[in-house]
Amino acid sequence: MTQTCAIGLMSGTSMDGIDLAMLATDGENSVRRGPSFFVPYEAGFRRRIEAALEDARAIVSRDERPGDLAALEREITERHADAVARFLGEGVDGSGRPEIIGFHGQTVLHRPQAALTVQLGDGPLLASLTGRPVVYDMRANDMVLGGQGAPLVPAYHAALARSLPPEFAWKTPVAFVNIGGISNVTYVPADGDPVAFDSGPGNALIDQWVFREGGVPFDAGGAIASEGGVVDSVVAAYLTKPFFSRSGPKSLDRNDFTLAEAQGLELADGARTLAAVSAAAILEAAGNMPEPPKLWIVCGGGRKNPHIVGDLKTGAEKVGAEVILAEGAGLDGDAMEAEAWAYLAVRSLRRLPLTFPTTTGCREPVSGGLLASLEGGKS
Numbered sequence: 001m002t003q004t005c006a007i008g009l010m011s012g013t014s015m016d017g018i019d020l021a022m023l024a025t026d027g028e029n030s031v032r033r034g035p036s037f038f039v040p041y042e043a044g045f046r047r048r049i050e051a052a053l054e055d056a057r058a059i060v061s062r063d064e065r066p067g068d069l070a071a072l073e074r075e076i077t078e079r080h081a082d083a084v085a086r087f088l089g090e091g092v093d094g095s096g097r098p099e100i101i102g103f104h105g106q107t108v109l110h111r112p113q114a115a116l117t118v119q120l121g122d123g124p125l126l127a128s129l130t131g132r133p134v135v136y137d138m139r140a141n142d143m144v145l146g147g148q149g150a151p152l153v154p155a156y157h158a159a160l161a162r163s164l165p166p167e168f169a170w171k172t173p174v175a176f177v178n179i180g181g182i183s184n185v186t187y188v189p190a191d192g193d194p195v196a197f198d199s200g201p202g203n204a205l206i207d208q209w210v211f212r213e214g215g216v217p218f219d220a221g222g223a224i225a226s227e228g229g230v231v232d233s234v235v236a237a238y239l240t241k242p243f244f245s246r247s248g249p250k251s252l253d254r255n256d257f258t259l260a261e262a263q264g265l266e267l268a269d270g271a272r273t274l275a276a277v278s279a280a281a282i283l284e285a286a287g288n289m290p291e292p293p294k295l296w297i298v299c300g301g302g303r304k305n306p307h308i309v310g311d312l313k314t315g316a317e318k319v320g321a322e323v324i325l326a327e328g329a330g331l332d333g334d335a336m337e338a339e340a341w342a343y344l345a346v347r348s349l350r351r352l353p354l355t356f357p358t359t360t361g362c363r364e365p366v367s368g369g370l371l372a373s374l375e376g377g378k379s
């Protein structure tokens, strides 16, 4: 089948910036990964998005843009267009000419129980600013068919798992874990659809904690946590929340978990304890998979926190599983979500399913996404 070259754009729940990646794919198991790029948001813009999450709480119908949301949606879209222009202008090798852009936008509200998910991102505007067709709003159709609207990255994880180097063949089943603001896991069986769900808080609580208590945006290299210790009672308080006793499919809004349980801790103990929560939540997820995975492949910014990864390794070793970073499997743990949005855009063009009953709970495998073409139409 012919390959389509696509750019994927992701602005995730950490609200730290725009990830961009290029790949060529047939939308099935053939994936040729290309270069990637990151454009950080400055602190003031991150705070503006955070404030917008409050404005978004008033939304009852997904086209509403109360408060700052309309202006912010335009600015986010313009920043994505600038990111594409910079990426294409800054020495991208000439191996691919992107024919399509997959645009996630910025989630400001996610209420799966109300079939409501809102991503700020104006697809037609991005198409006109970049001069390229754009697939956007890829979560909505899943919800129309009863799905959670997240996670969407599992279709891409499955394609990657099935093209791992031969030395990983005996390590099936494989699970991917993306430690972003929120973590999500994908279990990839030898055959059949992936099994996936959001697994709990990733970095968002750690970011909020170190910003509130220490004035820094994230715990770089886990340095703050290195000065502290795990407070087991606080870890237990998080893990007894009802979210963990529910089986998948399930998905989270960034604000579903808060710092309430960590209240009163010292800065370093809080950072260390929240890293332990993040790892424990991922290990809990194995209990909701058809079988415990033999190999965990870790992606997302949380893999740069050695406490999260260390706790994960310790817990996995106890059940005979191995934990590696995405790079250990020849993958790129920073670019993976942006790559996924490029991959999903091609699947959307080919009307292939983006989600499955086993990943979001949709009634049947379902495609999705709107296409903003250059003629200004959308379909």
Ligand SMILES: Nc1ncnc2c1ncn2[C@@H]1O[C@H](COP(=O)(O)OP(=O)(O)OP(=O)(O)O)[C@@H](O)[C@H]1O
Residues within 6 Å of the ligand: 011, 012, 013, 014, 015, 016, 178, 179, 180, 181, 182, 183, 202, 203, 204, 206, 207, 218, 219, 220, 221, 222, 299, 300, 301, 302, 304, 305, 337
């Ligand atoms: N050097 C580092 N040390 C520790 N943590 C880091 C480092 N770099 C990034 N992070 C963490 O990773 C986060 C960003 O991760 P990532 O880009 O995967 O999230 P995201 O894509 O926004 O989230 P999501 O997957 O939930 O949409 C940062 O907010 C920070 O907490």
Ligand SMILES: CC(=O)N[C@H]1[C@@H]2OC[C@@H](O2)[C@@H](O)[C@@H]1O[C@H](C)C(=O)O
Residues within 6 Å of the ligand: 012, 013, 107, 110, 117, 149, 150, 151, 152, 153, 154, 180, 181, 182, 183, 184, 198, 251, 252, 337
């Ligand atoms: C609604 C929404 O934006 N959810 C994000 C969020 O960030 C991580 C986790 O929660 C995941 O479900 C999802 O993103 C990933 C990329 C996904 O859809 O696969």
